[in-house]
Amino acid sequence: xxxxxxxxxxxxxxxxxxxxxxxxxxxxxxxxxxxxxxxxxxxxxxxxxxxxxxxxxxxxxxxxxxxxxxxxxxxxxxxxxxxxxxxxxxxxxxxxxxxxxxxxxxxxxxxxxxxxxxxxxxxxxxxxxxxxxxxxxxxxxxxxxxxxxxxxxxxxxxxxxxxxxxxxxxxxxxxxxxxxxxxxxxxxxxxxxxxxxxxxxxxxxxxxxxxxxxxxxxxxxxxxxxxx
Numbered sequence: 001x002x003x004x005x006x007x008x009x010x011x012x013x014x015x016x017x018x019x020x021x022x023x024x025x026x027x028x029x030x031x032x033x034x035x036x037x038x039x040x041x042x043x044x045x046x047x048x049x050x051x052x053x054x055x056x057x058x059x060x061x062x063x064x065x066x067x068x069x070x071x072x073x074x075x076x077x078x079x080x081x082x083x084x085x086x087x088x089x090x091x092x093x094x095x096x097x098x099x100x101x102x103x104x105x106x107x108x109x110x111x112x113x114x115x116x117x118x119x120x121x122x123x124x125x126x127x128x129x130x131x132x133x134x135x136x137x138x139x140x141x142x143x144x145x146x147x148x149x150x151x152x153x154x155x156x157x158x159x160x161x162x163x164x165x166x167x168x169x170x171x172x173x174x175x176x177x178x179x180x181x182x183x184x185x186x187x188x189x190x191x192x193x194x195x196x197x198x199x200x201x202x203x204x205x206x207x208x209x210x211x212x213x214x215x216x217x218x219x220x221x222x223x224x225x226x227x228x
Contacts, residue, residue, distance in 0.1 A: 020126030084131030
């Protein structure tokens with residue numbers, strides 16, 4: 001009698017043990033919608049100037065004002081939700097205390113990931129979604145939007161909202177005064193001071209800076225903490 005066996009799982013699979021979320025699973029998770037996603041994305045882009053393979057995790061208060069944020073390079077690690085969760089949790093712990101003592105989460109964490117390719121969902125995105133959801137649970141935060149920034153523009157995955165600017169190679173539309181308090185004005189590139197409308201992102205008092213990288217390509221945190 002001839003016996004046949006299923007082939008073993010490929011060693012090249014990018015997301016071991018299924019540590020990713022499919023788009024349908026993400027949509028079913030009741031992720032809170034951003035009231036003004038473009039303002040949030042433009043503010044984070046101006047602050048962190050992400051390049052491909054850069055993740056920006058940000059914590060927003062109930063009015064969608066920025067409380068804290070950090071950016072870091074993914075480096076050459078595999079697209080594994082467990083690894084992404086650990087990296088996100090490490091950055092969250094470095095910029096803001098946990099909210100585990102609250103009965104319910106008040107603040108929300110969102111993730112902006114800059115990458116090459118198109119804006120549609122990939123397994124790498126699914127691993128980031130898994131990591132963001134788990135990191136939020138362990139830090140006492142609400143899991144918020146997952147946003148991709150590609151050469152074609154930005155896309156809030158799981159929602160039918162996107163835009164062409166900013167994109168992965170665009171210059172920042174705002175500048176941020178490093179010495180200004182969090183409630184002060186931001187300066188559009190045209191040079192006209194404007195205050196951000198209520199409900200949009202307050203970019204805070206940290207100027208954008210380049211991404212720190214180690215010589216071997218491994219991720220090295222480049223942290224930016226909003227004024228608190």
